[in-house]
Amino acid sequence: MSNPNAITPDVVPAAPSDFIRDIVAAHVAENKYPRIHTRFPPEPNGYLHIGHAKSICLNFGIAREFGGICNLRMDDTNPTKEDIEYVESIQADVNWLISAWADDQLGLKLKGKTPEIVTVNGQPDFYLPAVVGQPAKSTTGSGSAPAPAMEPFYASDYFDQLYAYAVELIKRGKAYVCDLTPEETDEYRRHGKASPFRDRSPAENLDWFIRMKNGEFSDGSRVVRAKITVDSPNIWLRDPLIYRIKHADHHHTGATWRIYPMYDFAHCLSDYIEGITHSICTLEFEVHRPLYDWILEALGLPRPLPHQYEFARLSLGYTVMSKRKLMQLVDEKLVTGWDDPRMPTISGIRRRGVTPEALRKFAYHIGITKYNGITDVSVLEHAIRDDLNQRSLRRLAVLQPVKVIITNYPAGQVEELDATNNPEDPHAGKRKVPFARELFIERDDFAEVPPPKFFRLKPGGEVRLKYAYIIKCEEVIKDSSGHVVELHCTADLESKTGGATSARKVKGTIHWVSAAHSVDAEVRLYDRLFTVAEPDADGDFKQHLNPNSLEVITAKCEPALKDALPEARYQFERLAYFSLDPDSRPGRLVFNRTITLKDTWSKEVKKG
RNA sequence: UGCCCGAUGGUGUAACGGUAGCACAACAGACUCUGAAUCUGUUUGUCAUGGUUCAAAUCCAUGUCGGGCAACCA
Numbered sequence: 001m002s003n004p005n006a007i008t009p010d011v012v013p014a015a016p017s018d019f020i021r022d023i024v025a026a027h028v029a030e031n032k033y034p035r036i037h038t039r040f041p042p043e044p045n046g047y048l049h050i051g052h053a054k055s056i057c058l059n060f061g062i063a064r065e066f067g068g069i070c071n072l073r074m075d076d077t078n079p080t081k082e083d084i085e086y087v088e089s090i091q092a093d094v095n096w097l098i099s100a101w102a103d104d105q106l107g108l109k110l111k112g113k114t115p116e117i118v119t120v121n122g123q124p125d126f127y128l129p130a131v132v133g134q135p136a137k138s139t140t141g142s143g144s145a146p147a148p149a150m151e152p153f154y155a156s157d158y159f160d161q162l163y164a165y166a167v168e169l170i171k172r173g174k175a176y177v178c179d180l181t182p183e184e185t186d187e188y189r190r191h192g193k194a195s196p197f198r199d200r201s202p203a204e205n206l207d208w209f210i211r212m213k214n215g216e217f218s219d220g221s222r223v224v225r226a227k228i229t230v231d232s233p234n235i236w237l238r239d240p241l242i243y244r245i246k247h248a249d250h251h252h253t254g255a256t257w258r259i260y261p262m263y264d265f266a267h268c269l270s271d272y273i274e275g276i277t278h279s280i281c282t283l284e285f286e287v288h289r290p291l292y293d294w295i296l297e298a299l300g301l302p303r304p305l306p307h308q309y310e311f312a313r314l315s316l317g318y319t320v321m322s323k324r325k326l327m328q329l330v331d332e333k334l335v336t337g338w339d340d341p342r343m344p345t346i347s348g349i350r351r352r353g354v355t356p357e358a359l360r361k362f363a364y365h366i367g368i369t370k371y372n373g374i375t376d377v378s379v380l381e382h383a384i385r386d387d388l389n390q391r392s393l394r395r396l397a398v399l400q401p402v403k404v405i406i407t408n409y410p411a412g413q414v415e416e417l418d419a420t421n422n423p424e425d426p427h428a429g430k431r432k433v434p435f436a437r438e439l440f441i442e443r444d445d446f447a448e449v450p451p452p453k454f455f456r457l458k459p460g461g462e463v464r465l466k467y468a469y470i471i472k473c474e475e476v477i478k479d480s481s482g483h484v485v486e487l488h489c490t491a492d493l494e495s496k497t498g499g500a501t502s503a504r505k506v507k508g509t510i511h512w513v514s515a516a517h518s519v520d521a522e523v524r525l526y527d528r529l530f531t532v533a534e535p536d537a538d539g540d541f542k543q544h545l546n547p548n549s550l551e552v553i554t555a556k557c558e559p560a561l562k563d564a565l566p567e568a569r570y571q572f573e574r575l576a577y578f579s580l581d582p583d584s585r586p587g588r589l590v591f592n593r594t595i596t597l598k599d600t601w602s603k604e605v606k607k608g
Numbered sequence: 609u610g611c612c613c614g615a616u617g618g619u620g621u622a623a624c625g626g627u628a629g630c631a632c633a634a635c636a637g638a639c640u641c642u643g644a645a646u647c648u649g650u651u652u653g654u655c656a657u658g659g660u661u662c663a664a665a666u667c668c669a670u671g672u673c674g675g676g677c678a679a680c681c682a
Contacts, residue, residue, distance in 0.1 A: 017622085018621090022624095041682095042682095043681085043682050045681090045682080075682065077681095077682080078681060078682075080681095081681070081682085182679090182680055185680075186678095186679085186680095189678080190678075219680080220680060222680095223680055232611090233610065233611045233612090234611060234612075234677085234678090235610090235611080235677065235678040236677075236678085238678090241679090241680055243680090244680040245680080246680085260680095262679095262680075262681085262682090263681070263682050264682095266682095267682085281682095283613070283614090283675080283676060284675095284676055284677070284682095285676095285677095285682090286612060286613060286676070286677085287611075287612055287613090287676075287677050287678090288677085289612095310613090312614090312675090317619085365620080365621090365631065365632080366620060366621080366631095367620065367621050367622090367631095368621095369614090369620090369621070370613065370614060371613095371614060371615070371620090371621090371674095371675090372613095372614075372674075372675050372676085373619075373620060373621090374619075374620090375619075375620055375632095376618085376619045376620070376632065376633070378619080378632055378633055379619080379620065379631080379632050379633090381632090382631085382632060382633090383632095385644090385645090386645095389644075389645060390645095394642080423642085423645080424645075453643090455643080456643090464641050465641090466641055466642070467641070468641090470641095497641075502641090506641090507643095508641095508643080509640085509641045509642065509643095510642090511642075571642085571644085573642050573644085574642045574643080574644070575642090575644095597642075597643095597644045597645090598643090598644060598645090599643080599644085600643055600644090601643045602643095604643080
């Protein structure tokens with residue numbers, strides 16, 4: 001078995017329904033587009049987080065439900081904030097999340113490919129069609145030629161075309177070069193006042209623009225503005241900026257450009273160039289939509305225009321989501337990095353042991369609306385537990401060990417007992433677990449003074465050792481400070497599975513490991529990063545960091561865990577779900593706790 | 609302040625003029641060699657006020673509350 005828990009439970013829920021999918025479905029019904037084409041357009045200025053996962057699942061989900069394509073595109077028009085590190089992490093995260101689910105919908109392009117000039121209705125047009133899915137095999141037949149390298153789309157691959165579009169706008173008298181300072185621009189726009197440069201002639205504007213492109217002017221000295229209105233109630237229609245000067249090198253285009261397009265200009269045209277039909281973004285872009293439409297219409301483009309639709313971004317309880325704040329946590333070393341398992345980043349969630357199926361299931365459960373709510377973490381946690389319950393291999397491990405000696409069990413004797421790998425999956429089979437005279441059990445599973453309804457081990461009481469015997473606690477050994485160090489028990493030697501008294505009812509069943517056979521593992525117990533549901537609420541989110549969000553312990557594990565695999569998921573029975581951390585080395589196991597099992601007992605205890 | 613958007617149990621969502629449903633959470637019980645899972649049941653809701661209509665969560669008006677925008681960021 002290459003993947004020990006690659007069961008295929010029903011992890012792909014039925015396609016959800018929401019207002020955006022309703023719109024797409026209507027467009028499909030009326031044959032509005034030859035094919036549905038969405039895109040996921042992150043700016044490579046940070047790592048992707050679970051909010052992006054929502055958007056990825058939406059965009060790729062629509063593509064797969066309607067037989068379309070979803071392009072991965074770097075929205076990289078601001079070189080001073082972006083970096084290749086982020087480009088790479090974004091690709092890895094997207095691939096991980098859609099792998100074996102929407103691979104067939106992933107729109108990529110050949111490396112280095114830029115838009116083609118085509119003629120549509122007698123009009124020149126820029127178009128860069130997507131290549132779908134994974135790189136094609138070498139077509140030479142010799143096997144020596146490398147497969148064509150594929151890469152995501154980059155808005156920066158369209159800088160030539162975007163420049164040409166800006167020139168066209170200028171020629172049409174619909175854009176002009178403005179020499180106002182940033183402060184003046186702000187002031188004029190605020191008061192709905194026309195720029196004194198608003199009525200320069202197209203020829204003059206073109207001349208200035210070319211000189212801007214040639215790098216003749218300093219940053220901030222001039223911009224290109226769309227000529228729309230000076231006093232629209234929508235600020236984004238008050239002659240918005242479409243090009244600015246930045247003497248900065250770009251991670252993808254190098255030192256080629258000294259001017260860079262603004263988001264509003266680049267995004268709608270990038271969508272158009274790629275043949276996007278449905279451009280889905282978050283609510284804060286709602287007021288930009290008229291500008292999105294204006295630019296495309298002002299250019300008189302020959303192909304069907306894309307349209308923008310907005311939905312509410314994800315807010316999750318007990319975490320922060322803004323890139324700025326996540327960056328702060330990383331920079332100030334409040335976490336170990338972007339992929340710290342406590343981070344809401346996709347890479348952190350992945351390292352924590354969550355599967356892409358669980359994340360997708362979560363994304364489908366929360367729905368898509370225009371309402372800004374805060375999703376309860378319990379929804380995420382439920383999706384994770386549900387997924388892990390179905391796929392995890394069960395193992396016995398003791399986190400806080402206390403020694404147990406079975407006084408009527410012969411020293412030196414060892415039995416190999418059968419244990420079920422996954423009761424949810426009959427195909428997962430069984431394994432052997434060694435049983436011997438000296439064991440470890442969980443400290444919490446013994447109480448000298450048991451609270452009401454405690455049905456684990458107590459003095460004079462009986463408990464079932466999972467897969468083994470019923471034992472009775474005969475004697476409690478303590479050290480000089482009164483700390484319990486050892487429990488002397490007797491076993492009902494007929495009570496083993498299949499034995500004469502195996503059917504005896506005892507209320508509790510606990511987990512255990514043989515002391516001599518156990519293997520040590522570093523176990524990282526993660527908890528939520530913040531102590532309050534809304535860390536942002538009062539402005540200082542760092543104040544609410546959970547000081548106990550990570551506890552590192554050494555656990556006693558059953559020997560089968562020596563062969564733990566990085567891609568596998570484990571449930572340490574009665575405790576939690578775990579997976580191997582990349583820090584693991586041969587002979588040195590490191591497990592991350594993904595999430596605890598639901599614990600109604602601790603709730604019971606709290607109630608008193 | 610101006611403009612835009614939104615409001616359905618504790619939370620997130622469905623109902624598209626005709627029985628307010630689902631999920632999570634919570635609570636109670638059943639089952640259990642995992643106090644998990646599973647199963648059964650229960651509690652809790654249409655922001656307010658008017659209007660249109662045989663009928664309003666749904667349409668209209670006003671108000672209230674919440675969010676967004678007013679970067680040479682995206």
